[in-house]
Amino acid sequence: MQPRPMKSQDLTAVALLEAEAFSDPWSYNMLAQELVFDSSFGFVIDNAPEGGIRAFAFFRVFVSEMHIMRIATGKAWRRMGLAGCLLASCLETARQNSAKEAFLEVRASNEAARLFYQKHGFDIVGIRKGYYPSSGEAALILKKKLE
Numbered sequence: 001m002q003p004r005p006m007k008s009q010d011l012t013a014v015a016l017l018e019a020e021a022f023s024d025p026w027s028y029n030m031l032a033q034e035l036v037f038d039s040s041f042g043f044v045i046d047n048a049p050e051g052g053i054r055a056f057a058f059f060r061v062f063v064s065e066m067h068i069m070r071i072a073t074g075k076a077w078r079r080m081g082l083a084g085c086l087l088a089s090c091l092e093t094a095r096q097n098s099a100k101e102a103f104l105e106v107r108a109s110n111e112a113a114r115l116f117y118q119k120h121g122f123d124i125v126g127i128r129k130g131y132y133p134s135s136g137e138a139a140l141i142l143k144k145k146l147e
């Protein structure tokens with residue numbers, strides 16, 4: 001279960017997992033744009049040799065800040081430590097690219113993700129009211145210092 005950089009050949013499987021994991025999924029084209037965006041990094045844990053992927057993450061690094069855009073594990077593979085393993089790889093790559101702090105937004109109602117990030121040392125530092133346009137739900141802003 002070693003994370004590796006995402007390739008364009010992974011995008012079909014990433015789009016399937018994205019649709020399974022999020023109520024507001026990014027389209028294939030949005031994912032493809034994210035993959036080629038200069039400041040963006042994508043990682044996957046693939047399902048070799050069967051094919052497909054078990055988990056993926058996207059993040060961006062702007063100077064000293066890392067922004068986690070997406071992290072998801074397929075339903076069949078949850079609570080096995082995959083997202084934790086991916087997150088560790090993402091944080092390490094961000095550190096190597098000079099990031100000093102990591103940020104992300106998470107739905108206030110997403111208890112699994114909140115507990116996941118809490119377990120990995122993220123703190124709530126703010127709230128964005130009405131952040132998700134489809135539901136009007138608030139987002140919590142989470143932050144972790146990267147040593």
Ligand SMILES: CC(C)(COP(=O)(O)OP(=O)(O)OC[C@H]1O[C@@H](n2cnc3c(N)ncnc32)[C@H](O)[C@@H]1OP(=O)(O)O)[C@@H](O)C(=O)NCCC(=O)NCCS
Pocket residue numbers: 021022055069070071072073074077078079080081082083084085106110111112113115116117119
């Ligand atoms: C959040 C998510 C990425 C976690 O993936 P995962 O591979 O299951 O996570 P891990 O196995 O590495 O970590 C599990 C830890 O996260 C927390 N956690 C994850 N799912 C949980 C749940 N359903 N209930 C309570 N805690 C949960 C716990 O702290 C858990 O540790 P434990 O198993 O020792 O109790 C996954 O549930 C997911 O893909 N959700 C949908 C997409 C999403 O919401 N992404 C995050 C917002 S960007």
